[in-house]
Structures are given as structure tokens and as C-alpha cells.
Amino acid sequence: xxxxxxxxxxxxxxxxxxxxEFTAALLRRITSAAAEAQTRMNEAVAGxxxxxxxxxxxxxxxLDNAEQMQVRMQxxxxxxxxxxxxxxxxxxVSSQPAPRPPQGAPIAARVRGNxxxxxxxxxxxxxxxxxxxxxxxxxxxxxxxxxxxxxxxxFRLLLSVPGLPGAxxxxxxxxxxxxxxxxxxxxxxxxxxxAIAELRAAGVRIRAGVSAGVAVxxxxxxxxxxxxxxxxxxxxxYRERPSAS
Amino acid sequence: MSTxxxxxxxxxxxxxxxxxxxxxxxxxxxxxxxxxxxxxxxxLRLVLVAPVPEGHPGGGSRPMPDGTAQRPGGxxxxxxxxxxxxxAVGELRAAGVTFRNEITGGIGARQVMIxxxxxxxxxxxxxxxxxxxxxxxxxxxNR
Numbered sequence: 001x002x003x004x005x006x007x008x009x010x011x012x013x014x015x016x017x018x019x020x021e022f023t024a025a026l027l028r029r030i031t032s033a034a035a036e037a038q039t040r041m042n043e044a045v046a047g048x049x050x051x052x053x054x055x056x057x058x059x060x061x062x063l064d065n066a067e068q069m070q071v072r073m074q075x076x077x078x079x080x081x082x083x084x085x086x087x088x089x090x091x092x093v094s095s096q097p098a099p100r101p102p103q104g105a106p107i108a109a110r111v112r113g114n115x116x117x118x119x120x121x122x123x124x125x126x127x128x129x130x131x132x133x134x135x136x137x138x139x140x141x142x143x144x145x146x147x148x149x150x151x152x153x154x155f156r157l158l159l160s161v162p163g164l165p166g167a168x169x170x171x172x173x174x175x176x177x178x179x180x181x182x183x184x185x186x187x188x189x190x191x192x193x194x195a196i197a198e199l200r201a202a203g204v205r206i207r208a209g210v211s212a213g214v215a216v217x218x219x220x221x222x223x224x225x226x227x228x229x230x231x232x233x234x235x236x237x238y239r240e241r242p243s244a245s
Numbered sequence: 246m247s248t249x250x251x252x253x254x255x256x257x258x259x260x261x262x263x264x265x266x267x268x269x270x271x272x273x274x275x276x277x278x279x280x281x282x283x284x285x286x287x288x289l290r291l292v293l294v295a296p297v298p299e300g301h302p303g304g305g306s307r308p309m310p311d312g313t314a315q316r317p318g319g320x321x322x323x324x325x326x327x328x329x330x331x332x333a334v335g336e337l338r339a340a341g342v343t344f345r346n347e348i349t350g351g352i353g354a355r356q357v358m359i360x361x362x363x364x365x366x367x368x369x370x371x372x373x374x375x376x377x378x379x380x381x382x383x384x385x386x387n388r
């Protein structure tokens with residue numbers, strides 16, 4: 001039986017042959033984490049523990065001591081691993097520490113991390129190109145031919161290929177995941193008409209043109225695999241939260 | 246592009262609200278219409294809509310221009326990160342939640358798929374700690 005091609009990803013703290021764009025993006029986020037940790041330390045008037053200082057030192061060491069990108073990434077990952085293991089990072093660097101759910105609250109209430117969505121696509125490369133070129137995502141990780149991880153707009157989009165290892169594996173009853181369906185991500189744009197015109201000109205399939213809804217104008221496009229992506233533009237009366245009254 | 250939401254088509258909005266609130270800890274932001282509700286959990290905003298006929302003011306769940314009705318189901322889904330997957334599974338099973346599979350190992354995480362009352366999938370995952378891409382990506386996300 002052939003080895004699982006995804007095994008390689010489980011062995012290393014960095015993706016195999018990280019792409020420069022991904023490395024740069026990761027670097028930005030790590031640097032931002034370091035800056036945030038530094039700010040928090042500076043802000044702390046009382047109760048600054050040695051542990052908090054160590055976080056800054058560990059990250060700073062990782063930032064300072066490395067020359068080459070590969071080495072730097074490994075150093076950072078090692079430092080972060082250390083911090084994960086100690087639990088210190090979660091306690092002190094987290095901008096939104098996971099609130100302990102009240103007694104009796106569902107375990108799944110402890111949601112962490114960025115919102116994540118998984119889409120199934122038949123052609124991984126075509127999907128990556130679509131989301132990165134047309135919708136502004138950046139590629140974080142590509143484990144061709146079965147899996148990729150994109151990031152954009154504050155959330156992570158996982159792409160899995162039906163029938164391949166990973167999330168595309170058939171279910172115990174033999175059912176194979178597939179692209180499509182009506183459920184979708186919705187992305188806010190400032191001008192949905194212009195966005196649709198641009199996408200149409202680029203050859204993107206428009207499933208439903210711009211129409212008016214309640215306090216929004218919206219349209220549906222398809223990715224190359226036929227998954228829906230909704231674009232919407234807020235109009236008068238739009239609100240994301242209940243009114244104060 | 247600033248805000249991302251996920252729209253799920255459901256047969257029964259009230260039943261879906263109860264599921265996402267009571268089983269998964271979502272909070273109801275608004276439910277101004279029997280066919281529409283907006284929930285939130287962490288950084289995720291979930292829009293629940295029931296299919297509506299052509300001409301209904303709510304534009305998100307009307308039939309497609311070619312007449313195709315929108316419906317629940319499929320495989321695309323949002324994912325929720327939990328701290329203790331087996332415990333979450335035990336709790337949800339005890340509550341009678343439907344599972345599509347058992348816990349499986351993935352890249353840097355283990356995961357399982359459940360269904361809401363309309364049959365929409367929701368994936369729960371627990372990142373593997375230590376030297377995996379999932380660990381540091383998750384760590385950065387949790388800042």
C-alpha cells in the first residue's frame with residue numbers, strides 16, 4: 001500500500017518547501033504576534049510575570065538569531081512549540097483567551113482560532129488559482145494533489161479533493177464527498193455590481209446575478225468546481241448586530 | 246472584502262437555532278423573520294435561511310435564476326475547533342446528535358463530522374499539539 005502522501009506534513013514543523021509568499025505571510029503574522037506580546041508587556045503595570053517576559057525573549061530570540069528563512073521559520077516554530085507546551089502563549093498572548101464555559105455548557109462551546117471552512121474541489125490547482133487570483137486569498141499550504149489551505153478576510157479556507165487522502169476519503173459507508181450544494185461562504189464587497197462585472201469579464205461563472213435582498217444586494221458566483229460563493233453589498237438598513245433598543 | 250459569513254440552508258430555522266445554540270454554543274444575533282436568523286460564535290457568523298419562493302423579500306434563499314431550489318446538505322462545511330474531541334463527541338452523542346463518521350486523523354488535527362437537524366455537515370476538529378503545522382498555525386490563530 002502506498003504511503004500516505006500527507007505523511008510528510010506530519011514530520012516537520014515547517015511545510016515542505018514553503019512558498020515565498022506563504023513564508024512572508026507567516027512571518028508577518030509571527031512578527032505581529034511578537035509585537036503584540038511586547039505591547040502587552042509594556043502595558044502591564046502590575047503583575048508582569050517572569051513568564052510573560054520569557055515569551056518576549058523566546059520570540060525575540062527566534063527573530064534575532066536566524067539568518068536564513070528556513071532556519072528562522074524552524075526557530076520560530078520551535079519557540080512557539082515551547083510556548084504551546086508551557087501554555088504560556090495561550091494565557092498571555094491570546095487577545096481573546098478561551099473563556100471557560102460555565103458548568104453544563106457544551107464542550108464544543110470552547111471555540112478557538114480563526115473561522116475555518118472546508119470546500120471540496122475536483123481540481124486543486126484551479127481552485128487555488130480562483131480563490132487567490134479572483135478573491136484575494138493567499139495560499140498558506142499546498143499538499144498536492146489532495147489538500148490546500150488558504151487564508152483571507154479573517155478566515156481560513158481548506159480545499160480538499162474528493163476521493164483522495166484526508167477529508168476527501170470516503171465515509172465508512174462508502175459515500176464520497178463532493179463539491180457543490182447550496183451552503184456557501186458570503187463575502188462582503190463595497191460594490192457588488194462592479195465586482196460581478198469584473199469577475200464575469202475574467203470568465204468566472206455567475207450563478208445568480210445581482211439582486212436585492214433585505215438590506216443587501218447580492219450575487220452568487222461559482223468556483224471552478226461548482227461551489228457557490230456569495231458576494232453581498234450592504235444597503236440602507238443593514239446591520240450585523242441587534243439594535244441597542 | 247472585510248467580513249465573512251457562512252450561509253446554511255435549513256428546513257426549519259427555529260430547530261437549527263436551537264441546535265447551534267444548545268449543542269455548539271452559538272449566540273443568536275437576530276431572528277427577524279421565520280426564514281432567517283443570524284448567529285455568531287467566536288469569529289464565525291452563521292446565517293441560517295429556509296428556502297423561500299421567488300419574489301420573497303429575503304434574497305439569500307430564493308430559487309436560482311434557472312429554477313433550481315436551494316436546499317440543505319452537501320459536503321462543504323464550516324469547522325469548529327474544540328479542546329477535547331472525544332469528550333465533545335461523547336457529549337453530542339448523548340444529546341442524540343447525528344454523526345456522519347467516527348473520529349479520523351488528518352493533517353495536524355483529528356476531526357469528526359456531525360449534522361444539524363436539516364442534514365448540513367459541521368466538522369469538529371482538535372489540533373494535534375507539538376511539531377505539526379496544525380499546532381503552530383492554530384497557535385497563531387489563537388492569539
